[in-house]
Amino acid sequence: MEIKVALFEDNKKLCDSLEQLINSVEGMTCTGAFANANKLIHNMQLANPDVVMMDINMPGVSGIEAVKTIKEKFPNVHILMQTVFDDNDKIFAAICAGASGYMLKKTSPQKMIEAIRETYQGGAPMTPSVAVKVLEMFRLQTRVEKNEFIDLSEREKEILAMLVKGKSYKAIASECFISIDTVSTHVRHIYEKLHVHSKSEAVAKAIFQKLV
Amino acid sequence: MEIKVALFEDNKKLCDSLEQLINSVEGMTCTGAFANANKLIHNMQLANPDVVMMDINMPGVSGIEAVKTIKEKFPNVHILMQTVFDDNDKIFAAICAGASGYMLKKTSPQKMIEAIRETYQGGAPMTPSVAVKVLEMFRLQTRVEKNEFIDLSEREKEILAMLVKGKSYKAIASECFISIDTVSTHVRHIYEKLHVHSKSEAVAKAIFQKLV
DNA sequence: AATAAAATCACCAGTTCATGTGATTGCCGA
DNA sequence: TCGGCAATCACATGAACTGGTGATTTTATT
Numbered sequence: 001m002e003i004k005v006a007l008f009e010d011n012k013k014l015c016d017s018l019e020q021l022i023n024s025v026e027g028m029t030c031t032g033a034f035a036n037a038n039k040l041i042h043n044m045q046l047a048n049p050d051v052v053m054m055d056i057n058m059p060g061v062s063g064i065e066a067v068k069t070i071k072e073k074f075p076n077v078h079i080l081m082q083t084v085f086d087d088n089d090k091i092f093a094a095i096c097a098g099a100s101g102y103m104l105k106k107t108s109p110q111k112m113i114e115a116i117r118e119t120y121q122g123g124a125p126m127t128p129s130v131a132v133k134v135l136e137m138f139r140l141q142t143r144v145e146k147n148e149f150i151d152l153s154e155r156e157k158e159i160l161a162m163l164v165k166g167k168s169y170k171a172i173a174s175e176c177f178i179s180i181d182t183v184s185t186h187v188r189h190i191y192e193k194l195h196v197h198s199k200s201e202a203v204a205k206a207i208f209q210k211l212v
Numbered sequence: 213m214e215i216k217v218a219l220f221e222d223n224k225k226l227c228d229s230l231e232q233l234i235n236s237v238e239g240m241t242c243t244g245a246f247a248n249a250n251k252l253i254h255n256m257q258l259a260n261p262d263v264v265m266m267d268i269n270m271p272g273v274s275g276i277e278a279v280k281t282i283k284e285k286f287p288n289v290h291i292l293m294q295t296v297f298d299d300n301d302k303i304f305a306a307i308c309a310g311a312s313g314y315m316l317k318k319t320s321p322q323k324m325i326e327a328i329r330e331t332y333q334g335g336a337p338m339t340p341s342v343a344v345k346v347l348e349m350f351r352l353q354t355r356v357e358k359n360e361f362i363d364l365s366e367r368e369k370e371i372l373a374m375l376v377k378g379k380s381y382k383a384i385a386s387e388c389f390i391s392i393d394t395v396s397t398h399v400r401h402i403y404e405k406l407h408v409h410s411k412s413e414a415v416a417k418a419i420f421q422k423l424v
Numbered sequence: 425a426a427t428a429a430a431a432t433c434a435c436c437a438g439t440t441c442a443t444g445t446g447a448t449t450g451c452c453g454a
Numbered sequence: 455t456c457g458g459c460a461a462t463c464a465c466a467t468g469a470a471c472t473g474g475t476g477a478t479t480t481t482a483t484t
Contacts, residue, residue, distance in 0.1 A: 118340055121340070122340075123340030123341070123343060124338075124340065124343035125340070125343070126336075126338075126343060128330050128333065128334070128335030128336060128337070129335070131335060131336035131337070131338060131343070153459085153460060153461085154460090155460075155461065156460090163412060164412070164416050165413075165416070166408060166409075166410055166412055166413030166416060168410070168439090168440070168441090169440070169441075170439095170440080178461085178462070178463085179462075179463055179464080180463095181462085181463055181464055181465085182461070182462050182463060182464095184441080184442080184443085185461080185462075185463080186460095186461080186462095187441090187442085188442075188443070188444095189460090191442085191443095196378065197378075197442075197443095198378055198380070198411075198441080198442080198470090199410075199411065199412045199440095199441075199442095200375060200376070200378055200411045200412045200414075200415040201377075201378030202412075203412040203415045203416050204376050204377070204378060204415050204419060207416060207419045207420070208419070365429080365430055365431085366430090367430075367431065367432095368430090380469090380470070380471090381470070381471070382469090382470080390431085390432065390433085391432075391433055391434080393432085393433055393434055393435085394431070394432050394433060394434095396471080396472080396473090397431080397432075397433080398430095398431080398432095399471085399472085400472075400473070400474095401430090403472085403473090409472075409473090410440090410471080410472080411470095411471075411472095
């Protein structure tokens, strides 16, 4: 059975040469090459690939967004990211979105083909520099991903942060130059938004939800 | 400049063949092959390697321990783990100890040499199955490492956990079938041990220190 | 057996919190 | 320009918490 590969790459030249490269390899076919991820679902159904090579930087729908969508709609498809950048944020986002591999574009054609094959087999090929960053992030327990502040106002976020630091209403009032009653009112609103009824619940929720 | 490689591998046969393999490669020398990590520092000084290949399972000092020591005393040395197992715990421990790469022993000689070279260049070669596990763990934010409970008694831990869940003294008292005064006493002791003075501080500390 | 923790309970005074009700001001979008 | 929201303040009450003192019983540890 041939490995069916779909390409998403906005650089026309690179896109073409990758397509040729893939088609030149025994046991591999490029069933679709697209310059953007706009008609993603449609194109995915057309190409029906086993492996997707996704450029991370594309006009319109970003590669990261596309990965999320693909993983949602076609969970069995393995995705190999390719990019010229290897910054932590992008890597992190791609991995979390569900990408299996992450190769820099400067990778040699042979290595790229090998990576596609490895991706198809359920592996996680990574350019050395990326692998290192992943391990680093892993070690550092990168818990950077924060779900946005539920919908607290700036003042509320500020006060919630102070609650987490263990400050009392009185301390907050004096630090913020507002009255203790105002603090109380803000806290009341925070409780409503977080659906809690005590300082410690709010603190726990704030921390777990990474609201601070 | 030749890449100097030191081996730590208790399987004599494998150790010998690896040594031969390394020495047969252009630009690579095995400057030491040891069956265990007992005289680690001494042997490391003898071999003065750029890259260490470390078996994870050795009699005496474990490979993981050895990695820690090496990273401490010789921080510039890159370490490539090798093992027959690829269970999550071992991988996790090895990475956290500071290993750069992680290869299964069944890896082909060519791949192994390539991995050594990649390790030397500061990369992080991983057997596909390992790479996948690392990414999985990464995604799951494996925060398995728990620093032991500072020194709280069982009861105190139990009550602290309930505080984190936002329970009131009254609720804790009734759930634990003890009086509210007892709860108060326990909480007082918890505060003393954690050096805090309020419920929310205790909760925040408990969460951040992963005491729960 | 003796000493040291841990767990239990009690009483109490002062502080802080949770929550209800109500009000004023300023800003922004419809 | 009107309505809504954020931010501010006030008053009030009952509940919850903090911390001090003191005591008994069980469980470890030496």
